[in-house]
Amino acid sequence: QESVAIETLTDGFHLLIDALKLNEINTIYNVPGIPITDLGRYAQGEGIRVLSFRHEQHAGYAAGAAGFLTKKPGVCMTVSAPGFLNGLTALANATTNCWPMILISGSSEREVVDLMQGDYEEMDQLAIAKPLCKAAYRILHAEDIGIGVARAIRAAVTGRPGGVYLDIPGSLLGQTMDAIEGQKSLVKVIDPAPSQLPAPDAVARAIDVLKGAKKPLIILGKGAAYAQADDVVRELVEKSGIPYLPMSMAKGLLPDNHPQSSSAARSLVLKESDVVLMVGARLNWLLSHGKGKQWGEPHSKKFIQIDIEPKEMDSNVEIAAPLVGDIQSCAQALIDAMGSDWKKPPTDWTGAVRAKVEGNIEKMASRLQGNATPMNYHSALGVVKKVFEDRPDTILVNEGANTLDFARSIVDMSKPRKRLDVGTWGVMGIGMGSAIAAAVETGCPVVAVEGDSAFGFCGMEVETICRYNLPICVVIFNNNGIYRGDDENRSGGDDPATTVFVKDSRYEKMMEAFGGVGVYATSPDDLKRAIFEAIDSRKPTLINAIIDEAAGKESGNIGSLNPQSVVAQA
Numbered sequence: 001q002e003s004v005a006i007e008t009l010t011d012g013f014h015l016l017i018d019a020l021k022l023n024e025i026n027t028i029y030n031v032p033g034i035p036i037t038d039l040g041r042y043a044q045g046e047g048i049r050v051l052s053f054r055h056e057q058h059a060g061y062a063a064g065a066a067g068f069l070t071k072k073p074g075v076c077m078t079v080s081a082p083g084f085l086n087g088l089t090a091l092a093n094a095t096t097n098c099w100p101m102i103l104i105s106g107s108s109e110r111e112v113v114d115l116m117q118g119d120y121e122e123m124d125q126l127a128i129a130k131p132l133c134k135a136a137y138r139i140l141h142a143e144d145i146g147i148g149v150a151r152a153i154r155a156a157v158t159g160r161p162g163g164v165y166l167d168i169p170g171s172l173l174g175q176t177m178d179a180i181e182g183q184k185s186l187v188k189v190i191d192p193a194p195s196q197l198p199a200p201d202a203v204a205r206a207i208d209v210l211k212g213a214k215k216p217l218i219i220l221g222k223g224a225a226y227a228q229a230d231d232v233v234r235e236l237v238e239k240s241g242i243p244y245l246p247m248s249m250a251k252g253l254l255p256d257n258h259p260q261s262s263s264a265a266r267s268l269v270l271k272e273s274d275v276v277l278m279v280g281a282r283l284n285w286l287l288s289h290g291k292g293k294q295w296g297e298p299h300s301k302k303f304i305q306i307d308i309e310p311k312e313m314d315s316n317v318e319i320a321a322p323l324v325g326d327i328q329s330c331a332q333a334l335i336d337a338m339g340s341d342w343k344k345p346p347t348d349w350t351g352a353v354r355a356k357v358e359g360n361i362e363k364m365a366s367r368l369q370g371n372a373t374p375m376n377y378h379s380a381l382g383v384v385k386k387v388f389e390d391r392p393d394t395i396l397v398n399e400g401a402n403t404l405d406f407a408r409s410i411v412d413m414s415k416p417r418k419r420l421d422v423g424t425w426g427v428m429g430i431g432m433g434s435a436i437a438a439a440v441e442t443g444c445p446v447v448a449v450e451g452d453s454a455f456g457f458c459g460m461e462v463e464t465i466c467r468y469n470l471p472i473c474v475v476i477f478n479n480n481g482i483y484r485g486d487d488e489n490r491s492g493g494d495d496p497a498t499t500v501f502v503k504d505s506r507y508e509k510m511m512e513a514f515g516g517v518g519v520y521a522t523s524p525d526d527l528k529r530a531i532f533e534a535i536d537s538r539k540p541t542l543i544n545a546i547i548d549e550a551a552g553k554e555s556g557n558i559g560s561l562n563p564q565s566v567v568a569q570a
């Protein structure tokens with residue numbers, strides 16, 4: 001047998017790394033272990049930024065958030081079976097949110113898995129991933145790594161973005177091949193998310209519907225934020241003169257204090273509008289499925305919808321004018337078709353919306369003041385609002401129940417993609433992963449406003465924040481529990497109520513344990529000082545903000561989603 005000089009060889013490890021680098025994937029959100037420990041090391045050695053987390057779910061949430069922020073797939077890497085399953089939650093979350101992400105998991109050898117012979121961390125991961133993501137692939141041969149990575153990238157970003165699973169059996173990594181042949185086998189994905197132009201007759205139909213409106217409304221969703229078509233979206237809103245409503249992660253696409261923003265008149269515009277132009281937003285539960293009391297039923301509203309996913313049309317109600325294409329192209333086509341003599345909506349409509357907005361903002365303003373101890377949601381968020389006015393480049397991460405609902409409506413954003421929250425699922429635990437991705441991908445300071453319950457799902461990642469010395473300030477709204485901290489055990493027994501935590505928990509000491517700054521804040525003034533200091537110093541900081549335990553309400557704004565027991569209430 002001829003012996004081959006080792007310098008002329010490459011292997012699965014290096015081909016995978018080279019394939020990612022060729023496609024400008026420069027960051028991996030990782031949890032090491034068999035069989036991918038060395039893959040992470042070699043990737044780091046080859047100049048990829050590899051951030052190791054304490055739990056795969058948060059590495060995965062970071063990858064999803066990175067996908068949203070950058071329009072490139074965020075990559076999460078995990079071990080087999082349990083690590084894979086932990087990452088899979090985040091992959092499914094990214095898919096649900098339409099964010100591009102790739103979960104790369106090591107797996108056991110096919111021969112053993114397929115005969116179910118009981119390998120270390122044995123699991124048929126490909127089969128399990130398939131129904132929970134946009135696409136799932138397995139690479140068995142080193143020479144297929146280039147095409148496998150290319151497929152994963154294209155599947156993640158093209159059309160409606162989503163999560164892709166890439167299965168890497170451990171033995172693939174050790175396979176060798178000729179280095180020159182290996183380089184030739186790599187594939188650079190050209191134009192991964194091509195423009196998709198709307199059909200001219202669909203544009204004409206949409207303009208017809210819009211012209212017939214007396215009380216039009218534009219709803220901007222996180223798809224519009226993702227699209228990075230900021231200028232054209234702004235031009236569409238301003239040229240049309242139509243009041244707009246941003247969904248939570250579309251806040252800041254136009255500054256929240258824009259004269260056409262109708263956030264503070266949400267109930268009014270949903271109820272009374274007659275034509276609604278949806279831009280990268282879905283008529284799902286977050287918009288009451290486009291029907292019912294909130295929409296002023298019975299009504300004869302007409303919807304125009306811009307979406308890259310044709311199947312999204314008519315998901316809940318009839319769409320009078322579907323506009324299938326990417327947001328940049330669709331918005332530009334509408335602007336062009338509006339021509340030079342576009343008539344802005346009647347002033348009795350825009351005036352009524354504006355009056356309602358101003359009235360509500362004024363009412364809210366007085367509630368945001370006050371320096372009493374303990375704080376309530378309004379006094380604490382009055383401070384956060386002020387911080388974001390003064391430091392508009394800061395990214396806000398936000399989760400919790402009451403903490404989320406109040407912050408969404410109180411804290412204004414003035415730039416696009418500065419708000420990351422619980423997304424389409426309304427999931428808890430995204431906070432630390434999102435905050436880490438935001439800091440890593442943008443370099444901007446991050447303030448994560450977290451309910452104490454939400455924080456509990458991801459709190460160990462404060463060590464990760466300290467390890468990489470990231471400019472993240474975690475603010476825990478600590479009300480001693482889930483929803484409220486003053487509930488009682490209804491049996492009268494010794495266990496605490498199901499929704500309360502240890503009273504006066506000192507969360508700030510968790511940050512101190514890893515070398516970060518911990519602050520115990522009982523008044524709005526304390527809180528304000530500490531957040532500004534954290535942003536300006538860029539030191540990992542955790543502020544334990546003490547909130548009145550009686551201030552919140554069950555499930556925040558979505559209490560109506562709780563099933564009711566007729567029997568228990570009898």
Ligand code: ADP
Pocket residue numbers: 097098160161220221222223224226227247248249250279280281282283284286306307308309312325326327328423424
């Ligand atoms: P929100 O929760 O803010 O209402 P959703 O996540 O429900 O937003 O909706 C986002 C929509 O945007 C999805 O239906 C998705 O298909 C669509 N979308 C994502 N990216 C683009 C794009 N580049 N062009 C057009 N539509 C897009």
Ligand code: MG
Pocket residue numbers: 451452453477478479480481482483484
């Ligand atoms: Mg709480």
